[in-house]
Amino acid sequence: MRRQTTAVLSAAALAVAALLVPAGPATAAGNTLTVDVGTVVRPVTHVAAGGLYAVGSDSRPTTDQLLPLSVNGFTQPPPGTTHLGNGATQPCCDALSVAGNITRAGGQQLIRMPDIYPTFPYRWAGWPDWEQKVRTMVRARLAATTTTNIMGWELWNEPDWTWETAAAGSFHDGWTRTFRLVRSLDPVTPIVGPSWSWYDPARMRAFLTHARDTGTVPDVIVWHELGDMGWNDFAAHVADYRALERSLGISPRQISINEYNSLRQMDIPSVALHWMAVLERHGARDAHRAYWFEAGTFNGLFTTSGRPTASYWAYRWYGDMAGNIVRNVPQSWLDGVASYDSTRRIVNVVLGGDSGNNAVRLTGLGAFGSSVRVTVSSTPGTGRGTAVAAPTVLSSSTVPVTNGSVTVPVNGMTAEGVYQVLVTPAAGPTTSWQQVYEAENATVVNAATRTSSAASNGAYVGGIDGVADMRSHSFVDFVVNVPTARSYTMAVRYANGTGATSTHGLAYNGGAFSTVSYAPTAGWAQFATANVTVQLRAGYNVIRLAKGAPSFGGGVGYAELDSITLR
Structure with missing residues (x-):
């Protein structure tokens, strides 16, 4: 978390200053982003769709504003926070007070423990004070028995410059002491860290060595990426971290970048796109837009009055991406993220970073027929102070497919703007609205994504086993979008290798649970279909299939989930 210790500039002034830092060269053109539709990188999970202090209350942003973004993870202050970030006059948005909003939107969150303190940098008041604060925070969370979306305790924030070694002792020893205290109170919730303000190989090696030797290795590794054009360094940071794990004999951890983007570039849409690209490409679990300004605006995705910005x-x-992230090859400053939803035959490419006349070349379109429909749209390079009511459609045309490929010109680009190239068969998507939702694309809580050639998209969710309490309940939340309010038949594609009928709880939009029964299948990852009826409202709905969840007594046996289909 970055807070200015000098006079706070207005958001508008900072937006103008940000635009003076170019996302790419002043003049560049003639570059091509190559998208290989046939090469899968990973399932779509919207890694970069998160934020630090991004949610300001139970209604800011509203759940309806969050749902179209397909949110992933957030970092929020702890229960009982007194923190006054970025000139705020009142503490806000502790994890428990915003939990309902985030859950309704399909998201999870980390609790940043040191934000119990009012100021930043934090003012250390001694070990008895800190340990009492830790006990208070953990007990408050444990008392929130219906809150299921806490995915980790962040023990400290940017200790490389906020930890007072002279008063508190070494950070390594402080980490161990705090880790053991939290574990004694809550042995279930993951612990994440060390949350350095930037990645330093020597510092990370020293920390991991100490953590390994004391049995306090974080469940999820966190660091921050906050430099101008820092996306250029992310691949090297991940590679170095993975090498450290191997050399120290530490089993692979998921990586969370719970602050990304710099102060000067925060409001440049194409810079955010560069971050999306590398975070997807190099294997982050989740990543959160940095908190440089006001809370509750999703860090500049909304104006302070709640209207959408260019970003x-x-x-x-x-957020509209579905199916799999597919491989793309950048050129010069031109980069992007691309997905392929094979059930609807939609390729969604979001790109930016260069100016002038450039292009997107798509290969692997053999299943689309002899021609495709291509729509090119843009969003400008304006910042957080400017509302943008809608993107601009630049062109829509039918293009012939040659040897399974097409090249789409994207002319008149600006280096700060972002562009979308949407490709479907010439007659449009195979269905007018999305009907198939893959479990591996959904919000997966206390379960695991696995791969199988028998799965409908090459992956499924297993290990949906937990029933003990709100910290270990296992479920999958599907965020679906339907055209009309009515009853729908929902086909659940599942596997049940127990040899007997098993069950899950089914609930949608926070309503009462019913039961879905799964007859035995030929084995695990051997799929069959169970049909149920759901009554959905027009627009977004959250459908939960659970082994264990609040207000549900727990399912019988076990089942794996591949997908749901609505008709």
């Missing part, structure tokens, strides 16, 4: 539309296009 919002870049994230909205990203």
